[in-house]
Amino acid sequence: MNPTAFQSLTSTPQNHWLKRYYFARAAFSVAWVAAAFTIGKQSSMAAALLLVIYPAWDAVATLADAQRSGGLRNNPTQKTNVAVSALATVAVAITLGWSMYAVLGVFGAWAIFSGALQLATAAHRWKSYGAQWPMILSGAQSMLAGGFLIYQADGTKSPSIADVAPYAAFGAFYFLISAISLAISDARRK
Helix, strand or coil, X not given: CCHHHHHHHHCCHHHHHHHHHHHHHHHHHHHHHHHHHCHHHHCHHHHHHHHHHHHHXXXXXXXXXXXXXXXXXXXXXXXXXHHHHHHHHHHHHHHCCCCHHHHXXXXXXXXXXXXXXXXXXXXXXXXXXXXXXXXXXXXXHHHHHHHHHXXXXXXXXXXXXXHCHHHHHHHHHHHHHHHHHHHHHHHHHC
16 A cells, blocks of 8 residues: 555544544453452452443444444444344343353353454454554454353363453453554654
């Protein structure tokens, strides 16, 4: 891509939205991980609430991004991701009454599906906005983490919210790197 074309792609209002969106997603995930390792480890009710909030937040945030990016009709991967995250929220709420093994399995399946959809969304955005390589890596890593969570769900060690927190921490890292990449692109443009 020539520099002039790249410059015009990165100077759009959508690019500014994505930068703010990625920073917000990173901040939420950092706060969630901190809460998981503090109040989530001390209170089973707090842990349960945090476990339900995480996929619910993903659904709401993805919906907001899709609406700012042309609507759900124009963003089928995000539309599907909203539905998958909403279903994961309900499934987590239900499986909390069964066992943490079941919750971990739900998180694993959700991580695989949402990771694949995130990867597809980022690949689609690459041409228009650039700086999507962290989101592509994040989607791939999410799918791998999902497989690991499912593996842990079949283990003998009693799982807890601390088993989900590293997944959220990696998400925070990738969202932060994406925001920084877009900020660097903006700075180079100026």
